[in-house]
Structure formats: C-alpha cells, structure tokens
Amino acid sequence: MVNELYHKLKSFFLKSKMEAKIDGDFNSAEEIHLSSTDFYEENDLVYFKNLNAYGAFKYPIVKQLFNSENESIGVSNVALEINDIYFSKNEDIHKMNKKAAILHLTFLSSKLHYLNNDYTHFLFNKFLTNLPTKKEINLVDFLVNPLVLINILKEYDLLDTIFQDLNPENDSFSFDYAINKIKEYFEDTSKLESVIKKFLEQGGIIPAKMIDFLNDLETENPIEIAQLPNFFKSIIFVAVETTSSFLSNFIFTIFQKYPEFLLNKDVEKLHQLSNELLRINPPVPFIFRTVWEDTVFNDVHLKKGDQLILFVGSANMDPNYFDEPDLIKFNRNNKHLSFGGGAYTCIGRFASFRMALNIFDYLAPLSNNFSFLEKKPRFYFQNAILKIPLNIKYYDSFEGN
Numbered sequence: 001m002v003n004e005l006y007h008k009l010k011s012f013f014l015k016s017k018m019e020a021k022i023d024g025d026f027n028s029a030e031e032i033h034l035s036s037t038d039f040y041e042e043n044d045l046v047y048f049k050n051l052n053a054y055g056a057f058k059y060p061i062v063k064q065l066f067n068s069e070n071e072s073i074g075v076s077n078v079a080l081e082i083n084d085i086y087f088s089k090n091e092d093i094h095k096m097n098k099k100a101a102i103l104h105l106t107f108l109s110s111k112l113h114y115l116n117n118d119y120t121h122f123l124f125n126k127f128l129t130n131l132p133t134k135k136e137i138n139l140v141d142f143l144v145n146p147l148v149l150i151n152i153l154k155e156y157d158l159l160d161t162i163f164q165d166l167n168p169e170n171d172s173f174s175f176d177y178a179i180n181k182i183k184e185y186f187e188d189t190s191k192l193e194s195v196i197k198k199f200l201e202q203g204g205i206i207p208a209k210m211i212d213f214l215n216d217l218e219t220e221n222p223i224e225i226a227q228l229p230n231f232f233k234s235i236i237f238v239a240v241e242t243t244s245s246f247l248s249n250f251i252f253t254i255f256q257k258y259p260e261f262l263l264n265k266d267v268e269k270l271h272q273l274s275n276e277l278l279r280i281n282p283p284v285p286f287i288f289r290t291v292w293e294d295t296v297f298n299d300v301h302l303k304k305g306d307q308l309i310l311f312v313g314s315a316n317m318d319p320n321y322f323d324e325p326d327l328i329k330f331n332r333n334n335k336h337l338s339f340g341g342g343a344y345t346c347i348g349r350f351a352s353f354r355m356a357l358n359i360f361d362y363l364a365p366l367s368n369n370f371s372f373l374e375k376k377p378r379f380y381f382q383n384a385i386l387k388i389p390l391n392i393k394y395y396d397s398f399e400g401n
C-alpha cells in the first residue's frame, strides 16, 4: 500500500514534471509521501502535516472542491495576495467581477481569428519573417511567447501605453530587443510589475479599457494606485503563461506525433487533441483553496486557515475516470480539470484554443522548414506553471526535415 501511494505520487510529480516543491519543505515525492499521514487510495484528502495543507488527488474530489457549495471553503489566500482587487472571498462579488473581466478583457474567439483580425495576421507575419534561420533557437522564446504576450497586451489596450517598447507597429520596434525583453518577463514576472509601477509613478495614463474594467469591479475598499501594478501584472500573467505552456505542447505534439494533421486540418480533432494535452500536461498542475472557517468536508474536520491543494495533474490522470490515462485518446467522456471549475474557473479557454488554431494555420504550411532538435518533450516548472522548450532549427526553404 505504501509503495502504491509512493508510486502514484511519484508518477504524478513526474507526470506534471514538477520538481516537488510545494513551499520549499519538500524536495522530492518521497518527502511528501513520508510527511503525509494518509493514503491516497483510502482517503479523499491527504494531510501534509508540515504544511497545514490537505491534498486532493482523486478526480471526483477535486471536482467536488471546485464546485463546493460549502461556504467555508473558498478562494485561496494565495490568489488574494496576488490580486486582491479582482479576487474576492465573497463568491457573489467575485461573480460580478468575473462578468466585468469577460466584458472588458476577454477577446472573443471570433475576433481573435486572423481572418477577422488584421492585427493577428500582421503579428504572425512580423515574427515569422524575422525568425533567425539555420541556427538553434527556442521557438517558445522567438515565436510563442511574443505572440501570446503582444496579442494580450494589444487586446488589453496596454501596448500603446505601458508597453510601447514592445509595440511592433512602432517605427522604433526592434525584433531582438523585443525577444530579449519578453524572455525576461517570462522568466521573472515581477519585471512586468516594475515597468507598470514606473509608468504610473511617472504620471502615465491608464488605458480607457482598463479604467472601465476597474470601474466595474466590486472591491471592499477603494482601489489604491499602489495596488495597480500588481493587479495588471496578475491579469497579464494568468493569461499569458498558461497559454504559452499549452501552445508549446500543442506545437510539439502535432509536429512530432501527428504530422498527418498538418496536411488535413480537422478542427474537431484538434480540439480533442488540445483537451488531451491539457489533461495530461496541465499548465497549472495544482490550484489552492483556503478554509476560511472550521468545517467538515467528506468527514474530514478542516480548521480555519488550512490550505487545500487541488492536484489537477493527478485528478486528470485518475485511472477510474480516464482509462489508460497516459494515452492520448480522442473520445474521452470525462472532462479534464485544467481550467479549474466553479466560481473561479478560467475565462480564457476559448481564447486559448483560438490561439492554437491560429498557430496551426500559420505553422502548418511551414512544417518542412522546422527541424525539432529534441524528439521528446522536455518539461520544467516555473512560477507554478509547466513549461516546455521547443528547440528547433528553422530554414527559410524546405530543407529542415
């Protein structure tokens, strides 16, 4: 039994390629196992005594926690620390804030389609024509991250104001500078925050779209200007890091595993494939919730202040709900939990799939120009987000493969 638990945890951590660091107390799956009092097989919640935290691993339990009607379990204090303007402990208020976000932030998938959006078309052409040829590059740094970040900054109206140096429509735009800057932001998102802070300190004007969004948010206290850099960073972060993780996996898998898809586009199949990739390698492999009042959940007595860790990566691999969970299958009945669920569920799932289709449409005709230098995907973990590098050589004629 102990071995089984160990193998399940280990396989979870390996699967999600997480180096088993929940808060620095654990360095390996073994340590997590040793500090856990209960067994995954027998209990809905596994207690990590060093953390005052309970882990939920099974698919139905993680789902139940997402959709919990129990008012004592709610948004995590981690989310509140990161963004206490947008997130609220009160789910009704949060629902209103979510409506405001959908109204002001989410670019609708139809608008994002390059056929309806000259900007996306312009952006792809700009970056594809500037890709360095015949040398080893990481496609994530040179294409995926810039596309995602610039697209989102544009849609959030931040490109003409705070991030003018990344605006490819400016005459002074430098490709090399932008690539390096964007790489820095992805390696350390606090740098995004510093740029926003500096902009506001120098009397920069907040874009109208963001003012409308802020005006529609319900917060307990008036919004202070000092809170804004963190707020902006946080909404940029949730959209870009996750999407870039997903898109990298999507590109890798199609090019390496399903090259036949490149010749014959089938949107339904691409959608199913995307969902399988999100299931097997969720960009956010675990999500926190906080216990705000003493309560009982599935016979477990939880104390105010306890943390719940919802191991989405594990739930998505639950063999009782996903037959042969390691395999990509195109006809699954159960839905993965990689976008979360309930009151705090992600608002960007359609936008991210739309971006995947755009990337597909631009890269498919160039499939012979790319040579992937690594045949197996390599994952690593940063900022609670799963990453995958795409080391390639790019040729401007068909000599890649």
Ligand code: HEM
Pocket (backbone or CB within 6 Å): 066, 098, 101, 105, 106, 107, 238, 239, 240, 242, 243, 246, 278, 282, 283, 284, 287, 338, 339, 340, 341, 343, 344, 345, 346, 347, 348, 349, 351, 352
């Ligand atoms: C494949 C790409 C993406 C993944 C895997 C992803 C995943 C997630 C997850 C796991 C959460 C937390 C849910 C929870 O706590 O229950 C979340 C929240 C959120 N995501 Fe995404 N996300 C993606 C793309 C996007 C995009 C493109 C946007 C913006 C347009 C976005 C905006 C948000 C927002 C605003 C929230 C907070 C939702 C709320 O509580 O109201 N995400 N996302």
